[in-house]
Amino acid sequence: MAICEGCGKEDSRLKCPTCVKNNLPDSYFCSQDCFKQNWGKHKEKHGPVPTVVKTFNPWPNYSYTGRLRPMYPLSPKREVPLHIPRPDYAADGKPYSELKVRGSTRIEQLTSDEIEKMRTVCKISREVLNAGRKAMKAGVTTDEIDRVVHEACIERDAYPSPLNYNHFPKSVCTSVNEVICHGIPDQYELQNGDICNIDVSVFYDGYHGDLNETICVGDVDEGGRKLVNNARACLEEAIKIVKPGALYRDIGNIISKVASSEGFSVVRTYTGHGIHKLFHCAPSIPHYAKNKAVGAMKPGHVFTIEPMISEGVWRDEHWLDGWTAVTADGKRSAQFEHTMLVTETGVEVLTADFE
Numbered sequence: 001m002a003i004c005e006g007c008g009k010e011d012s013r014l015k016c017p018t019c020v021k022n023n024l025p026d027s028y029f030c031s032q033d034c035f036k037q038n039w040g041k042h043k044e045k046h047g048p049v050p051t052v053v054k055t056f057n058p059w060p061n062y063s064y065t066g067r068l069r070p071m072y073p074l075s076p077k078r079e080v081p082l083h084i085p086r087p088d089y090a091a092d093g094k095p096y097s098e099l100k101v102r103g104s105t106r107i108e109q110l111t112s113d114e115i116e117k118m119r120t121v122c123k124i125s126r127e128v129l130n131a132g133r134k135a136m137k138a139g140v141t142t143d144e145i146d147r148v149v150h151e152a153c154i155e156r157d158a159y160p161s162p163l164n165y166n167h168f169p170k171s172v173c174t175s176v177n178e179v180i181c182h183g184i185p186d187q188y189e190l191q192n193g194d195i196c197n198i199d200v201s202v203f204y205d206g207y208h209g210d211l212n213e214t215i216c217v218g219d220v221d222e223g224g225r226k227l228v229n230n231a232r233a234c235l236e237e238a239i240k241i242v243k244p245g246a247l248y249r250d251i252g253n254i255i256s257k258v259a260s261s262e263g264f265s266v267v268r269t270y271t272g273h274g275i276h277k278l279f280h281c282a283p284s285i286p287h288y289a290k291n292k293a294v295g296a297m298k299p300g301h302v303f304t305i306e307p308m309i310s311e312g313v314w315r316d317e318h319w320l321d322g323w324t325a326v327t328a329d330g331k332r333s334a335q336f337e338h339t340m341l342v343t344e345t346g347v348e349v350l351t352a353d354f355e
Helices: 017-021 032-037 039-046 096-100 112-134 142-155 222-239 250-260
Strands: 173-176 179-181 195-204 207-216 272-274 281-285 302-305 308-310 316-318 325-327 333-335 338-342 347-349
Touching: 017 039, 032 039, 112 142, 112 195, 112 207, 112 338, 142 173, 142 195, 179 195, 179 308, 179 333, 195 222, 195 333, 207 222, 207 333, 207 338, 222 250, 222 302, 222 308, 222 333, 222 338, 281 302
Parallel strands: none
Antiparallel strands: 173 179, 173 195, 179 325, 195 207, 272 281, 272 302, 302 338, 308 333, 316 325, 338 347
16 A cells, blocks of 8 residues: 655555656655645655756868767866876876887887786776777767776776877777777767777876777678678788787788778778887888888787778878868778787787686
């Protein structure tokens, strides 16, 4: 027998519709008048009213290549607790240590102690990506993915490397459909059938780790799944040639062969890169064939391979935010990335999935 929440009358049958809608415990009232009289106190059970964010396109007159549009406003910059060590660009956006060696082709050979630190930060990076990946579902905003990634970093006393790197405003890159890379998380809600790349980089104990994956959101069409699988295969086949003495320029030959075998193209603007104390450094590793990459692999080299594979043309354009790279024809692009170590006998993928 239900008792009226307002006056205590027994055998009350009128339910609060808001409680029903929000799956809250049933609340009963004896009449509409009693319900109205006690509304002020009862509504506290419903919790805070959700904030409705009014979204807008900051560049409505820009000629977009595809269907995706930026969904502003961006959320405020997420804070990093003071006790967490941070890279040199965290304060003003300038990577001073990288600028000192810009243009250098010298590739660092890491010591055993440095390699252990790389193993640690890359394991953390993988944990963070896996946390972000679990949040990627239809209806979830890319800003929410940024929140999940940011908090996963903080929980591990790590700094999210993208945050304020050359003034990038967020803690992760989320690149949807025709976005090749460097998509800025905003109020866009992932849709069933989207493909979305999540690019995670983490700074811990003085070293960076870097990896990314393209995720199929819900039911992705056959063409989208084929593209994603090809991009993954491009990375996997390229990793197979990594060993002492292998030439960095040969990585692009392998990737181009795998991509073109299914009619896809390889983006040329962005490359793999060295990584350790510096977020980006030598070697520079193009992913396309017949490139002029400098150097041969040696034990102790640590770098990324991160091919960007497109359905149509390889050329790219940029949105007016200065970061978001999109395909010139608006067709989809997919990417996968690992950080790896050249060993005495071959390769160790430092960001390999352990789940």
